[in-house]
Amino acid sequence: MDAIYNLKQVLLSNHDFTTSLVSNATDFSTSPLTYFAMHLVSSLLVVGAAFQAVLGLPDPLHEKRHSDIIKRSVDSYIQTETPIAQKNLLCNIGASGCRASGAASGVVVASPSKSSPDYWYTWTRDAALVTKLIVDEFTNDYNTTLQNTIQAYAAAQAKLQGVSNPSGSLSNGAGLGEPKFMVDLQQFTGAWGRPQRDGPPLRAIALIGYGKWLVSNGYADTAKSIIWPIVKNDLAYTAQYWNNTGFDLWEEVNSSSFFTIAASHRALVEGSAFAKSVGSSCSACDAIAPQILCFQQSFWSNSGYIISNFVNYRSGKDINSVLTSIHNFDPAAGCDVNTFQPCSDRALANHKVVVDSMRFWGVNSGRTAGKAAAVGRYAEDVYYNGNPWYLATLAAAEQLYDAVYVWKKQGSITVTSTSLAFFKDLVPSVSTGTYSSSSSTYTAIINAVTTYADGFVDIVAQYTPSDGSLAEQFDKDSGAPLSATHLTWSYASFLSAAARRAGIVPPSWGAASANSLPGSCSASTVAGSYATATATSFPANLTPASTTVTPPTQTGCAADHEVLVTFNEKVTTSYGQTVKVVGSIAALGNWAPASGVTLSAKQYSSSNPLWSTTIALPQGTSFKYKYVVVNSDGSVKWENDPDRSYAVGTDCASTATLDDTWR
Secondary structure, rough: OOOHHHHHHHHHHHHHHHHHHHHHHOOOOOOHHHHHHHHHHHHHHHHHHHEEEEEEEOOOHHHHHHHHHHHHHHHHHHHHHHHHHHHHHHHOOOOOOOOOOOOOOOOOOOOOOOOOOEEEEEEHHHHHHHHHHHHHHHOOOOHHHHHHHHHHHHHHHHHHHHOEEEEEEOOOOOOHHHEEEEEOOOOOOOOOOOOOOOOOOOHHHHHHHHHHHHHOOHHHHHHHHHHHHHHHHHHHHHHHOOOOOOOOOOOOOOOOOOHHHHHHHHHHHHHHHHHHHOOOHHHHHHHHHHHHHHHHHHEEEEEOEEEEEEOOOOOOOOOHHHHHHHOOOOOOOOOOOOOOOOOOHHHHHHHHHHHHHHOOHHHHHOOOOOOOOOOOOOOOOHHHHHHHEEEHHHHHHHHHHHHHHHHHOOOEEEEEOHHHHHHHHHHHOOOOEEOOOOOOHHHHHHHHHHHHHHHHHHHHHHHOOOOOOOEEEEEOOOEEEHHHHOHHHHHHHHHHHHHHHHHOOOOOOOHHHOOOOOOOOOOOOOOOOOOOOOOOOOOOOOOOOOOOOOOOOOOOOOOOOEEEEEEEEEEEOOOOOOOEEEEEOHHHHHHHHHHHOOEEEOOOOOOOEEEEEEEEEOOOEEEEEEEEEEOOOOOEOOOOOOOOEEEEOOOOOOOEEEEEOOO
């Protein structure tokens, strides 16, 4: 009876698809028609396979038929959709994009949709993720159009960093947390979920990718003069504000976000290495990155999945965590669990839980555990009544393609008690253990996971309109496209997943050497120094080097070496009071208490009334300073004269400490 019921479901679903195909046939260009015809033939083969199942066809042969059908369908879709996605993505980037008229040069527009919903803005996060995709494509295959796009983006971001906005300004870095701007690079002043702290680290990651290409091709001076000043501001923001709550990538929850924390760790790790490659340094990166990674582990639930945001009104099962895995994928890091690599046991267990949590939608009828399903943001979503998203469904596929790449590279697969449920959905006979590439179990897992991944792409294909356009969402019952049209992030997600399926992976970001946890977690931060990035004109003819270029070797400390100066002040305070350090330099607010640096009372006790903060200051910096107590009503009490004074050393030391007492 089960086989007959399944056959009925196949016939009904393909009747709907066939009707749609016929009714829309006149709208198809040759290439999309080829794809849809392929999908129809594949669907008929599925029906045939269902009859075979009724007649008792052996399961392995049935599974082989199914995987071959899905593969052919996805092959055809990717071949058709790739040029469409590439064109539509670039259409959404100013100033010359075909759908970006009015946007400034280098501005990545979220969507050309200007009403219901209005996405005619540039989000720092979305723009960075899209640009990272462009950088990956460019570094894999040199292309002047993509290079010009990346360079225009860098120039636009240099300007945006200096735009004061409702989140703040560049003077203390707070303005870097502003989530979105007008497409003409002006501030957006409407009500919004701000700040959002994933933008600066993601922008740093995207620009570092291009900076690394410049260095490796002999243009280290250009990387240092144009890319590094922008990246340096974002790294300073990340080291200073990582432990402050902010709105998540869906702009709904003001909390600590797994996605943001992981991006922050990666940015500081990769930023430190990039700084050295251009003859600079990032002491704050080295000091803070391990602490962020330590905190990142706290998002893991004993129930076997990532709690994506620390709030008590959601389950925490969120595609946020899958996006975290793919955007922190390092092909040289194996299946490392601490950095949540795609093939780690925790990432795979989490993949199952997140996907399974959204199987209740109508479009997922009959898609039981182990079968690909349409995936949205999270099960409790109410935006547009909650639906699958193209980028979310593609992310589910991409994580699996990443995993397969690493398993093939290392020649083995390890199944642990944590990941066992994920694997058993696909290969029921599997048990815990390590399987080498010579084993039949290894082959069975590779084939099953690849087919599973293809299934997610096939769902996206099924609900892609005939013109290849990708919106933000598709209806949870009918599959019709919903919300913003031509979502730039959707196109980037498709191209990224297609690349991973083809075995094209991004360069390593150093995860394998930055995955050790400190003995204990600390919420330490480093207040940064910020400066406007003024150099934005790239030299002409930045072409690939004909021979391998060795980056310059740094001797001694960099000319712009920063020292982590800790200010310790002992002062007795009352509840509601805070202590700040202010001084004669911009990093200390130029004597303005409102712009001074707030000290932390985490070590404060009645017997040891210690307030403390750490600030990254360039070596050789001389300044005067004082401490102030800020009362709950905003009034300020200054300590007595005279001004204190200090000069940061020039001996390449990485830290310095000032122990002061209120006077």
